[in-house]
Amino acid sequence: MSFLRLLYVGWLFNLKNLTLSGFFIIVSVISPVVFASMAFLMFRAGARPGSLLFVAIGAGMMGIWSSTLFGSGGAIQWQRWQGTLEYSIAAPPPFIWVVLPLTIATATIGLYSLTSTLLWGWLFFDVPLELAHPGWFVLALPIAVLSLGLLGLVLAATFVLYRHANALGNLLEYPIWLVTGLLTGLALLPGWTHPISWVLAPTWGVKALRESALGGDPGFAILMSAGLGLVYLVIGHFCLQYFERLAREKATLALT
């Protein structure tokens, strides 16, 4: 029970903390709106207009990925810079319970993206905000966010070995947007990219949201999102354990 309380309080604290960061607001609101606007204009002018709601949801998911990538990827590094990493690790709860609320909070911040792209599209591009399966949508959204937050745990645990975590974030932002088909769909991408997309949470998250909003059967995508989240949790747990042990053994917690 106390772990659940820690999870909730940590999540809320980090959510408020991140909301005050200008950088995160840019990443999660303005940047997705810019990409959504371009995509709206491109699809509207193109020979295959498609659904603008498809684009708005994809652009929103782009923002969720970006905030998870930069927030979770730099989570441990920031704690190191702030001098709080030692205290977090020395605290009685397992370290994973300290990091997990932060990574989930970074994904939750991404909800600003989805909200802003949907509202932006509705206000300026006449995107209809009618959901085919509102119930599924309400279920798919938190599962997608949770799944990305758990992927963030893996990022947090592995990026720590890389001194320039932000640069690694820059490296992974566009490729994941592309390979998970957030704005383009997967059908146009080369076949060899599909297996990569299957192990990435944004693929199933956006698929679940789109099938809930546009019609279809989102059940499988929601299940995949949840299943992948559990896999990320296990991987993140072992990575963090390994990192913590290594750092204690070599006394490199504040230095590496």
Add this chain to the structure above:
Amino acid sequence: MTVSLRIFFIGGLTAYRGLINWLSPWIFFPTLIIAPIFQILLFVFIGRSAGTESDEFYVIGNAVQYASIPCLFSMTHAIAGERYQGTLTYILVTPAGRLPLFLGRALPVIVNAMFVSAFSLLVSALLLGIDIPVSAWGPIALVIFVSAFSCTGLGLVCAGIGLRVRETAVLNNVLFGLLLVFTGANIPLEQMPGWMEAIAVRVPLTHGIQAARDLAEGASLGSVAGLIATEAVIGAVYVFLGYQLLLFMERESRKRASLEVA
């Protein structure tokens, strides 16, 4: 004269090397080599998905537009970054002429931006099988140089703002996004609403992108001279504005004792 030239060339390069940590390959490679190629690929696939323009349209547009990352971020940091190092006061107390002091830092920025832009254009053209005539590469290099100069002018304006505002990274990110929309890198100018087009023709890179596209289509250098000249004039205006803003901010910060406050 010799002192000014030394400040311009040697001082500019030294300051750039000291302040821009992007020169580390661990940052340079992912941020300025890999990321632009994936930006290009992303827009190529969005374009294919929407059935709008050709691959070449997006490759050239985004390769030239990506010069804005080094131009904006490096130029801002090459001046405003002095504050983070605690050296801004020492720089501004020197009797060095402000023109070579500030503009000398712009030269390495332009060279770097040219490399980033040209490399991403070359690699993505090879990846996507885009046929740009060999004879066009020289003129395109000139266009990239003028575009980088022009965008560095905007970077100089940001540097001026950076002497007063703390969140320069946020400012640069916003400008990067706006340039992505307004330069016509991904949306043809004629498809933009009138108010967007009016902005587009007044920002850096728009005319450079258009000139590079025309050259890749086989146009002669002479036929795009007007576009290149317009890009250069826009760049000169931004450089002038940026330089004046830097002088103004310096004066204000001395008056208000606010140099280290922002």
